Ligand code: ADP
Protein backbone atom coordinates (compact mmCIF):
# COMPACT_ATOMS: atom_id res chain seq x y z
CA UNK A 72 0.00 0.00 0.00
CA UNK A 73 1.27 3.49 -0.88
CA UNK A 74 0.14 6.90 0.31
CA UNK A 75 -0.13 9.53 -2.44
CA UNK A 76 -0.63 13.18 -1.53
CA UNK A 77 -1.63 15.80 -4.09
CA UNK A 78 -1.15 19.47 -3.23
CA UNK A 79 -3.30 22.47 -4.10
CA UNK A 80 -1.94 23.14 -7.59
CA UNK A 81 -2.18 19.44 -8.45
CA UNK A 82 -5.95 19.66 -7.87
CA UNK A 83 -6.27 23.30 -8.95
CA UNK A 84 -8.88 22.79 -11.71
CA UNK A 85 -11.25 20.19 -13.17
CA UNK A 86 -8.56 19.36 -15.70
CA UNK A 87 -5.99 18.81 -12.97
CA UNK A 88 -8.37 16.45 -11.10
CA UNK A 89 -8.51 14.40 -14.29
CA UNK A 90 -4.70 14.34 -14.53
CA UNK A 91 -4.50 13.12 -10.92
CA UNK A 92 -7.02 10.40 -11.73
CA UNK A 93 -4.66 9.15 -14.47
CA UNK A 94 -1.75 9.02 -12.01
CA UNK A 95 -3.58 7.11 -9.29
CA UNK A 96 -5.83 4.72 -11.19
CA UNK A 97 -3.31 2.04 -12.16
CA UNK A 98 -2.14 1.39 -8.61
CA UNK A 99 -4.24 -0.70 -6.21
CA UNK A 100 -5.62 -0.09 -2.71
CA UNK A 101 -3.59 3.03 -2.10
CA UNK A 102 -4.52 5.91 0.16
CA UNK A 103 -4.83 9.25 -1.61
CA UNK A 104 -4.60 12.46 0.42
CA UNK A 105 -5.81 15.72 -1.13
CA UNK A 106 -5.22 19.35 -0.25
CA UNK A 107 -7.79 22.03 -0.93
CA UNK A 108 -7.86 23.36 -4.51
CA UNK A 109 -5.17 26.06 -4.88
CA UNK A 110 -6.20 29.45 -3.52
CA UNK A 111 -9.05 28.03 -1.45
CA UNK A 112 -7.37 27.98 1.98
CA UNK A 113 -6.03 31.51 1.40
CA UNK A 114 -9.55 32.70 0.59
CA UNK A 115 -10.93 30.92 3.66
CA UNK A 116 -8.31 32.78 5.73
CA UNK A 117 -9.51 36.06 4.18
CA UNK A 118 -13.14 35.18 4.87
CA UNK A 119 -12.24 34.52 8.50
CA UNK A 120 -10.47 37.87 8.72
CA UNK A 121 -13.65 39.60 7.49
CA UNK A 122 -15.71 37.68 10.03
CA UNK A 123 -13.38 38.63 12.91
CA UNK A 124 -13.77 42.25 11.78
CA UNK A 125 -17.59 41.83 11.63
CA UNK A 126 -17.44 42.63 7.91
CA UNK A 127 -20.31 40.37 6.83
CA UNK A 128 -20.55 42.10 3.44
CA UNK A 129 -16.87 41.42 2.65
CA UNK A 130 -17.17 37.81 3.79
CA UNK A 131 -20.30 37.20 1.69
CA UNK A 132 -18.65 38.72 -1.39
CA UNK A 133 -15.67 36.32 -1.06
CA UNK A 134 -17.98 33.37 -0.35
CA UNK A 135 -20.06 34.19 -3.44
CA UNK A 136 -17.00 34.52 -5.65
CA UNK A 137 -15.57 31.22 -4.46
CA UNK A 138 -18.91 29.45 -4.88
CA UNK A 139 -19.06 30.55 -8.52
CA UNK A 140 -15.59 29.09 -9.12
CA UNK A 141 -16.65 25.77 -7.65
CA UNK A 142 -19.83 25.71 -9.73
CA UNK A 143 -17.73 26.00 -12.90
CA UNK A 144 -15.43 23.21 -11.66
CA UNK A 145 -18.48 20.97 -11.14
CA UNK A 146 -19.80 21.80 -14.62
CA UNK A 147 -16.51 20.71 -16.17
CA UNK A 148 -15.68 17.76 -13.91
CA UNK A 149 -18.71 15.49 -14.43
CA UNK A 150 -20.39 14.25 -17.56
CA UNK A 151 -23.63 12.83 -16.10
CA UNK A 152 -26.52 14.83 -14.63
CA UNK A 153 -26.70 12.55 -11.59
CA UNK A 154 -23.12 13.28 -10.47
CA UNK A 155 -23.35 16.96 -11.40
CA UNK A 156 -26.55 17.45 -9.35
CA UNK A 157 -25.12 15.59 -6.39
CA UNK A 158 -22.00 17.80 -6.41
CA UNK A 159 -24.05 20.99 -6.89
CA UNK A 160 -26.19 20.11 -3.87
CA UNK A 161 -23.03 19.63 -1.83
CA UNK A 162 -21.62 22.97 -3.01
CA UNK A 163 -24.90 24.76 -2.22
CA UNK A 164 -24.98 23.25 1.28
CA UNK A 165 -21.31 24.00 2.00
CA UNK A 166 -21.56 27.62 0.88
CA UNK A 167 -24.85 28.16 2.77
CA UNK A 168 -23.02 26.82 5.84
CA UNK A 169 -20.09 29.22 5.25
CA UNK A 170 -22.54 32.13 4.90
CA UNK A 171 -24.21 31.19 8.19
CA UNK A 172 -21.02 32.21 10.05
CA UNK A 173 -21.88 35.87 9.35
CA UNK A 174 -24.74 35.52 11.82
CA UNK A 175 -22.85 34.15 14.81
CA UNK A 176 -20.22 35.30 17.26
CA UNK A 177 -17.01 34.48 15.42
CA UNK A 178 -14.12 33.00 17.40
CA UNK A 179 -11.10 30.75 16.78
CA UNK A 180 -13.00 27.41 16.86
CA UNK A 181 -15.30 28.75 14.12
CA UNK A 182 -12.28 29.90 12.11
CA UNK A 183 -10.88 26.37 12.22
CA UNK A 184 -14.19 24.98 10.96
CA UNK A 185 -14.06 27.45 8.08
CA UNK A 186 -10.45 26.52 7.24
CA UNK A 187 -11.40 22.84 7.08
CA UNK A 188 -13.91 23.31 4.26
CA UNK A 189 -11.35 23.40 1.41
CA UNK A 190 -10.18 19.81 1.87
CA UNK A 191 -13.75 18.62 2.54
CA UNK A 192 -14.82 20.09 -0.81
CA UNK A 193 -11.86 18.84 -2.89
CA UNK A 194 -12.19 15.25 -1.64
CA UNK A 195 -15.98 15.20 -2.12
CA UNK A 196 -15.62 16.42 -5.71
CA UNK A 197 -12.80 14.00 -6.52
CA UNK A 198 -14.61 11.01 -4.97
CA UNK A 199 -17.58 11.77 -7.25
CA UNK A 200 -15.32 12.01 -10.28
CA UNK A 201 -13.69 8.63 -9.52
CA UNK A 202 -17.07 6.96 -8.87
CA UNK A 203 -18.51 8.35 -12.09
CA UNK A 204 -15.66 6.57 -13.90
CA UNK A 205 -16.27 3.27 -12.09
CA UNK A 206 -13.63 3.32 -9.33
CA UNK A 207 -14.81 1.87 -6.01
CA UNK A 208 -13.40 4.62 -3.82
CA UNK A 209 -13.88 4.78 -0.06
CA UNK A 210 -13.86 8.33 1.34
CA UNK A 211 -12.21 8.17 4.77
CA UNK A 212 -13.23 11.20 6.87
CA UNK A 213 -9.98 12.64 8.30
CA UNK A 214 -11.99 14.13 11.16
CA UNK A 215 -12.73 10.55 12.29
CA UNK A 216 -9.12 9.44 12.62
CA UNK A 217 -6.65 12.33 12.46
CA UNK A 218 -6.22 13.41 16.09
CA UNK A 219 -4.12 15.84 18.11
CA UNK A 220 -3.19 15.17 21.74
CA UNK A 221 -3.35 17.67 24.63
CA UNK A 222 0.01 19.14 23.54
CA UNK A 223 -1.41 19.86 20.10
CA UNK A 224 0.74 17.17 18.46
CA UNK A 225 -0.54 14.28 16.33
CA UNK A 226 -1.59 11.33 18.48
CA UNK A 227 0.07 8.49 16.56
CA UNK A 228 -1.60 5.66 18.53
CA UNK A 229 -5.12 7.01 18.17
CA UNK A 230 -4.53 7.80 14.49
CA UNK A 231 -3.33 4.25 13.78
CA UNK A 232 -6.14 2.52 15.70
CA UNK A 233 -8.96 4.58 14.20
CA UNK A 234 -7.53 4.43 10.69
CA UNK A 235 -7.09 0.65 10.83
CA UNK A 236 -10.77 0.31 11.83
CA UNK A 237 -11.91 2.47 8.95
CA UNK A 238 -9.77 0.54 6.46
CA UNK A 239 -10.98 -2.84 7.67
CA UNK A 240 -14.60 -1.63 7.42
CA UNK A 241 -14.10 -1.13 3.65
CA UNK A 242 -12.04 -4.13 2.50
CA UNK A 243 -13.49 -4.11 -1.01
CA UNK A 244 -12.45 -0.56 -1.91
CA UNK A 245 -10.10 -0.13 -4.89
CA UNK A 246 -8.76 3.05 -3.38
CA UNK A 247 -9.07 5.15 -0.22
CA UNK A 248 -9.34 8.93 -0.32
CA UNK A 249 -8.99 11.38 2.55
CA UNK A 250 -8.49 15.03 3.44
CA UNK A 251 -5.05 16.42 4.20
CA UNK A 252 -4.45 19.17 6.79
CA UNK A 253 -7.61 18.78 8.90
CA UNK A 254 -7.97 16.94 12.19
CA UNK A 255 -9.75 16.93 15.55
CA UNK A 256 -8.00 18.19 18.67
CA UNK A 257 -8.10 16.81 22.21
CA UNK A 258 -11.11 19.06 23.01
CA UNK A 259 -13.11 17.38 20.23
CA UNK A 260 -12.92 20.53 18.09
CA UNK A 261 -12.06 20.75 14.41
CA UNK A 262 -8.41 21.72 14.08
CA UNK A 263 -5.59 21.56 11.51
CA UNK A 264 -1.92 20.67 11.10
CA UNK A 265 -0.96 24.26 10.18
CA UNK A 266 -0.49 25.65 6.69
CA UNK A 267 0.92 23.14 4.24
CA UNK A 268 -0.20 20.39 6.63
CA UNK A 269 -1.41 17.92 4.01
CA UNK A 270 2.18 16.69 3.66
CA UNK A 271 2.11 15.97 7.39
CA UNK A 272 -1.20 14.06 7.04
CA UNK A 273 0.32 11.90 4.29
CA UNK A 274 3.41 11.08 6.36
CA UNK A 275 1.36 10.35 9.49
CA UNK A 276 -0.85 7.99 7.50
CA UNK A 277 2.16 6.41 5.77
CA UNK A 278 3.71 5.71 9.17
CA UNK A 279 0.41 4.46 10.66
CA UNK A 280 -0.17 1.87 7.91
CA UNK A 281 3.57 1.19 7.48
CA UNK A 282 3.19 2.06 3.78
CA UNK A 283 5.57 0.89 1.12
CA UNK A 284 6.17 4.54 0.15
CA UNK A 285 4.75 8.02 0.68
CA UNK A 286 4.50 10.07 -2.51
CA UNK A 287 4.17 13.84 -2.28
CA UNK A 288 2.91 15.02 -5.68
CA UNK A 289 3.36 18.74 -6.29
CA UNK A 290 4.09 21.32 -9.00
CA UNK A 291 7.87 20.87 -9.21
CA UNK A 292 10.14 17.92 -9.99
CA UNK A 293 11.41 17.33 -6.45
CA UNK A 294 13.30 19.23 -3.80
CA UNK A 295 15.65 21.73 -5.46
CA UNK A 296 19.14 22.60 -4.26
CA UNK A 297 18.00 26.14 -3.43
CA UNK A 298 14.72 28.07 -3.26
CA UNK A 299 13.52 28.20 -6.90
CA UNK A 300 11.35 31.22 -6.08
CA UNK A 301 14.49 33.23 -5.32
CA UNK A 302 17.45 31.72 -7.18
CA UNK A 303 17.55 30.97 -10.92
CA UNK A 304 18.67 27.66 -12.41
CA UNK A 305 18.18 25.53 -9.29
CA UNK A 306 18.06 21.79 -9.94
CA UNK A 307 16.30 18.87 -8.28
CA UNK A 308 18.22 16.86 -5.69
CA UNK A 309 17.68 13.19 -6.51
CA UNK A 310 18.31 11.73 -3.08
CA UNK A 311 18.25 12.87 0.54
CA UNK A 312 18.58 11.20 3.92
CA UNK A 313 15.55 11.67 6.22
CA UNK A 314 17.68 13.92 8.47
CA UNK A 315 18.71 16.13 5.55
CA UNK A 316 15.12 16.47 4.32
CA UNK A 317 13.88 17.18 7.85
CA UNK A 318 16.43 20.02 8.26
CA UNK A 319 15.55 21.52 4.87
CA UNK A 320 11.81 21.34 5.57
CA UNK A 321 12.18 22.84 9.02
CA UNK A 322 14.46 25.59 7.75
CA UNK A 323 12.17 26.80 5.01
CA UNK A 324 12.06 24.52 1.93
CA UNK A 325 8.37 25.16 1.28
CA UNK A 326 7.92 22.00 -0.75
CA UNK A 327 7.61 20.09 2.55
CA UNK A 328 5.67 20.93 5.73
CA UNK A 329 8.25 21.76 8.45
CA UNK A 330 7.75 18.63 10.56
CA UNK A 331 6.28 16.11 8.11
CA UNK A 332 9.44 14.00 7.69
CA UNK A 333 9.57 12.93 11.34
CA UNK A 334 6.83 10.23 11.29
CA UNK A 335 8.13 8.81 7.99
CA UNK A 336 11.64 8.66 9.45
CA UNK A 337 10.47 6.97 12.65
CA UNK A 338 8.57 4.37 10.66
CA UNK A 339 11.36 4.16 8.04
CA UNK A 340 8.92 4.69 5.17
CA UNK A 341 10.60 6.28 2.12
CA UNK A 342 9.16 9.57 0.87
CA UNK A 343 9.25 10.46 -2.82
CA UNK A 344 8.61 14.00 -4.10
CA UNK A 345 7.07 13.95 -7.57
CA UNK A 346 5.73 16.39 -10.14
CA UNK A 347 2.08 16.09 -11.20
CA UNK A 348 2.88 18.12 -14.34
CA UNK A 349 5.70 15.69 -15.30
CA UNK A 350 4.70 12.35 -13.76
CA UNK A 351 7.59 10.45 -15.32
CA UNK A 352 10.34 12.70 -13.93
CA UNK A 353 12.34 10.90 -11.22
CA UNK A 354 11.75 13.45 -8.45
CA UNK A 355 13.49 13.23 -5.06
CA UNK A 356 13.75 10.11 -2.94
CA UNK A 357 14.09 10.52 0.83
CA UNK A 358 15.13 7.48 2.84
CA UNK A 359 17.67 6.30 5.43
CA UNK A 360 20.67 6.10 3.06
CA UNK A 361 23.34 8.74 3.44
CA UNK A 362 25.49 10.03 0.55
CA UNK A 363 28.96 10.84 1.79
CA UNK A 364 30.96 13.83 0.65
CA UNK A 365 28.10 15.83 -0.87
CA UNK A 366 26.52 19.18 -0.10
CA UNK A 367 22.89 18.79 -1.10
CA UNK A 368 20.83 21.96 -0.72
CA UNK A 369 20.25 25.35 0.85
CA UNK A 370 17.07 26.65 2.51
CA UNK A 371 16.12 29.82 4.34
CA UNK A 372 13.69 30.63 7.10
CA UNK A 373 12.47 34.22 7.62
CA UNK A 374 11.00 36.09 10.59
CA UNK A 375 13.72 35.01 12.98
CA UNK A 376 14.55 36.96 16.13
CA UNK A 377 17.96 36.73 17.81
CA UNK A 378 18.14 37.34 21.56
CA UNK A 379 21.49 37.96 23.25
CA UNK A 380 21.97 37.71 27.02
CA UNK A 381 25.30 39.03 28.20
CA UNK A 382 26.47 38.61 31.75
CA UNK A 383 29.79 38.55 33.51
CA UNK A 384 28.08 36.19 35.96
CA UNK A 385 28.16 33.56 33.23
CA UNK A 386 31.94 33.40 33.51
CA UNK A 387 32.83 30.13 35.20
CA UNK A 388 29.23 29.76 36.49
CA UNK A 389 27.35 26.52 36.09
CA UNK A 390 23.61 26.37 35.62
CA UNK A 391 23.45 29.67 33.71
CA UNK A 392 22.31 28.12 30.43
CA UNK A 393 19.71 26.00 32.22
CA UNK A 394 18.15 29.13 33.75
CA UNK A 395 18.09 30.84 30.36
CA UNK A 396 16.55 27.83 28.60
CA UNK A 397 13.94 27.39 31.33
CA UNK A 398 12.58 30.84 30.57
CA UNK A 399 12.00 29.85 26.94
CA UNK A 400 10.43 26.58 28.06
CA UNK A 401 8.06 28.37 30.43
CA UNK A 402 6.68 30.28 27.42
CA UNK A 403 6.60 27.13 25.25
CA UNK A 404 8.91 28.84 22.77
CA UNK A 405 11.37 26.64 20.99
CA UNK A 406 14.90 27.73 20.20
CA UNK A 407 16.40 27.10 16.74
CA UNK A 408 20.04 28.22 17.00
CA UNK A 409 22.34 28.71 19.98
CA UNK A 410 25.80 30.28 20.23
CA UNK A 411 27.66 30.74 23.48
CA UNK A 412 30.80 32.47 24.65
CA UNK A 413 32.20 32.78 28.14
CA UNK A 414 30.24 35.96 28.79
CA UNK A 415 27.16 35.65 26.66
CA UNK A 416 24.71 33.49 24.82
CA UNK A 417 22.60 34.23 21.74
CA UNK A 418 19.61 32.15 20.75
CA UNK A 419 17.11 32.47 17.90
CA UNK A 420 13.35 31.96 17.95
CA UNK A 421 10.66 32.18 15.28
CA UNK A 422 7.63 32.30 17.55
CA UNK A 423 7.51 35.87 18.85
CA UNK A 424 4.19 35.70 20.71
CA UNK A 425 5.89 35.95 24.11
CA UNK A 426 8.96 37.95 23.08
CA UNK A 427 8.33 40.82 25.53
CA UNK A 428 7.74 38.45 28.47
CA UNK A 429 10.82 36.41 27.60
CA UNK A 430 13.02 39.51 27.36
CA UNK A 431 11.59 40.78 30.66
CA UNK A 432 12.42 37.51 32.46
CA UNK A 433 15.88 37.19 30.86
CA UNK A 434 16.87 40.62 32.22
CA UNK A 435 17.21 38.94 35.63
CA UNK A 436 20.36 37.29 34.33
CA UNK A 437 22.10 39.97 32.34
CA UNK A 438 21.87 42.61 29.63
CA UNK A 439 19.48 41.58 26.89
CA UNK A 440 19.45 42.77 23.28
CA UNK A 441 17.20 41.73 20.42
CA UNK A 442 17.79 41.65 16.63
CA UNK A 443 14.56 41.53 14.61
CA UNK A 444 13.94 40.60 10.95
CA UNK A 445 16.68 38.02 10.76
CA UNK A 446 16.87 34.93 8.56
CA UNK A 447 18.41 31.50 9.11
CA UNK A 448 20.17 30.12 6.05
CA UNK A 449 20.79 26.44 6.34
CA UNK A 450 23.19 24.42 4.17
CA UNK A 451 22.51 20.69 4.26
CA UNK A 452 24.59 17.70 3.24
CA UNK A 453 27.54 15.73 4.55
CA UNK A 454 28.82 18.20 7.16
CA UNK A 455 30.74 15.70 9.23
CA UNK A 456 33.55 17.53 11.04
CA UNK A 457 36.18 15.22 9.62
CA UNK A 458 35.52 16.54 6.10
CA UNK A 459 37.97 19.19 5.02
CA UNK A 460 36.89 22.47 3.46
CA UNK A 461 33.11 22.07 3.43
CA UNK A 462 32.30 24.70 6.04
CA UNK A 463 34.91 27.03 4.60
CA UNK A 464 33.15 26.90 1.21
CA UNK A 465 30.03 28.21 2.93
CA UNK A 466 31.95 30.96 4.71
CA UNK A 467 33.70 31.94 1.45
CA UNK A 468 30.31 32.36 -0.22
CA UNK A 469 29.26 34.69 2.59
CA UNK A 470 32.41 36.83 2.54
CA UNK A 471 30.51 40.00 1.56
CA UNK A 472 27.54 39.45 3.84
CA UNK A 473 27.29 40.47 7.51
CA UNK A 474 26.81 37.21 9.43
CA UNK A 475 25.28 37.50 12.91
CA UNK A 476 25.73 33.87 14.02
CA UNK A 477 27.04 30.53 12.77
CA UNK A 478 26.05 27.10 14.03
CA UNK A 479 28.16 24.14 12.98
CA UNK A 480 28.81 20.76 14.55
CA UNK A 481 25.40 20.30 16.19
CA UNK A 482 24.58 17.56 13.71
CA UNK A 483 26.49 15.84 10.93
CA UNK A 484 24.42 17.31 8.16
CA UNK A 485 23.99 21.00 8.60
CA UNK A 486 25.63 24.38 8.92
CA UNK A 487 23.35 27.31 9.67
CA UNK A 488 24.08 31.03 9.46
CA UNK A 489 21.99 33.88 10.76
CA UNK A 490 21.86 36.91 8.49
CA UNK A 491 19.59 39.93 8.01
CA UNK A 492 16.41 39.19 6.07
CA UNK A 493 17.35 41.99 3.65
CA UNK A 494 20.50 40.03 2.70
CA UNK A 495 18.66 36.78 1.97
CA UNK A 496 18.53 36.97 -1.83
CA UNK A 497 22.22 37.89 -2.08
CA UNK A 498 23.13 35.12 0.38
CA UNK A 499 21.16 32.36 -1.35
CA UNK A 500 22.48 33.42 -4.75
CA UNK A 501 26.09 33.48 -3.51
CA UNK A 502 25.71 30.03 -1.94
CA UNK A 503 24.32 28.51 -5.14
CA UNK A 504 27.18 30.00 -7.12
CA UNK A 505 29.82 28.74 -4.70
CA UNK A 506 28.37 25.32 -3.86
CA UNK A 507 26.57 24.28 -7.03
CA UNK A 508 28.40 26.40 -9.58
CA UNK A 509 25.22 28.11 -10.83
P1 ADP B 1 1.66 21.95 -2.77
O1 ADP B 1 0.51 22.88 -2.94
O2 ADP B 1 1.73 20.86 -3.78
O3 ADP B 1 1.79 21.47 -1.36
P2 ADP B 1 3.72 23.92 -2.25
O4 ADP B 1 3.45 25.25 -2.88
O5 ADP B 1 3.41 23.80 -0.80
O6 ADP B 1 2.95 22.82 -3.10
O7 ADP B 1 5.24 23.47 -2.48
C1 ADP B 1 5.81 23.49 -3.77
C2 ADP B 1 6.54 24.80 -3.98
O8 ADP B 1 7.59 24.94 -3.03
C3 ADP B 1 7.26 24.89 -5.30
O9 ADP B 1 6.39 25.32 -6.33
C4 ADP B 1 8.37 25.89 -5.02
O10 ADP B 1 8.05 27.18 -5.44
C5 ADP B 1 8.48 25.94 -3.50
N1 ADP B 1 9.81 25.62 -3.02
C6 ADP B 1 10.50 26.34 -2.07
N2 ADP B 1 11.71 25.79 -1.85
C7 ADP B 1 11.81 24.71 -2.63
C8 ADP B 1 12.82 23.74 -2.85
N3 ADP B 1 13.99 23.78 -2.19
N4 ADP B 1 12.59 22.78 -3.76
C9 ADP B 1 11.43 22.71 -4.44
N5 ADP B 1 10.43 23.60 -4.27
C10 ADP B 1 10.60 24.59 -3.38
Ligand code: ASP
Pocket residue numbers: 078079106107112113189251252265266267268269270
Ligand atom coordinates in the same frame (compact mmCIF):
# COMPACT_ATOMS: atom_id res chain seq x y z
N1 ASP C 1 -4.83 23.57 2.22
C1 ASP C 1 -3.85 23.76 3.28
C2 ASP C 1 -2.99 24.97 2.98
O1 ASP C 1 -3.17 25.61 1.95
C3 ASP C 1 -3.02 22.53 3.49
C4 ASP C 1 -2.11 22.12 2.34
O2 ASP C 1 -2.29 22.56 1.21
O3 ASP C 1 -1.21 21.34 2.58
O4 ASP C 1 -2.18 25.32 3.78
Ligand code: MG
Pocket residue numbers: 078267270325326327328
Ligand atom coordinates in the same frame (compact mmCIF):
# COMPACT_ATOMS: atom_id res chain seq x y z
MG1 MG D 1 2.51 22.35 0.42
